[in-house]
Amino acid sequence: MLGAAGLAAAETAVRTPAFFEPVAEPAGMILDYGSLLVATCLGIFIVVMGLLIFTIIRFRASSADDGLEPPQVYGSDQLELAWTIVPVLLVVVLGLVTAGRIVAIQRDTAPEGSLSVRVVGHQWWWELEYPGYGFTTANELHLPVDRTAFLELESQDVIHSFWLPQLSGKTDLIPNRRNVLWIEPKETGMVVGQCAEYCGTQHAHMLLRVFVHEPDEFERWAQEQQRQARTAPGVEEGRALFARTACVNCHTVRGVSEIGRFGPDLTHLMSRTTLAAGAATNDRANLVDWITDPNHIKPGARMPAMKLSEREIGLVAGYLASLD
């Protein structure tokens, strides 16, 4: 199964979002730039505060007239030039560096040979479409290493914010607007991101996992995703039940029904490690729990409890569990 395709367990362990450990551009450039600004400001702070503290101590008032009045300087061209030119130079240099970084990071069009992905924010999950390959998945973004991915960001409902601290900066997903973002991963493994703009009750359960693969491994994953849904032996009854229940109004399973777009595409549900944008691990027991009542796992989730009998739930869960 190509869920966490070929990545060692250690590589798929969730690490805390850490923007001090970039594993891609532009996250690396953003960190360099931020560090430069902080270092410059710290340098200025230390010089100014150092002089101030020195002056306070050295020339503090004392009871005895010890003659320690500092020399009084008026109209010194050298001093005035120095405190004018040095700050102007600092501002100009930092301004140029800033402009350079903005030009490098903001790209409106997809670079040659990039992988294009359309990301649509929903309350409270991520729709991920790979237009070049013709499939859609959810909540787990797979990318090849050392190749630029060009992402188009949109929203189906409210404003969300796309934030993968180790890969790039934040960009909002806004209804009726197309924002773009590029990422060039430099290391394989898994990193996590999160919606960074409050978007409703389950905002905190809007996790995005990103798996970065070697190029051939990525191609294998993409080919698996392109397949229509499998019908494994023994799940026909569950499949039929799924197909005639309202499930298909909201969910697509390619090869069974392709009208539902309100909820995640379930064609290769079991290739994902988690359910409902990281709210639960993706296994049979949680599937049963989810279908019985999504509110157990994710209160407020925009999928209703479908009021199926226990037997029906078992059958549908059995069918979904066969969709690898």
Ligand SMILES: [Cu+2]
């Ligand atoms: Cu959100």
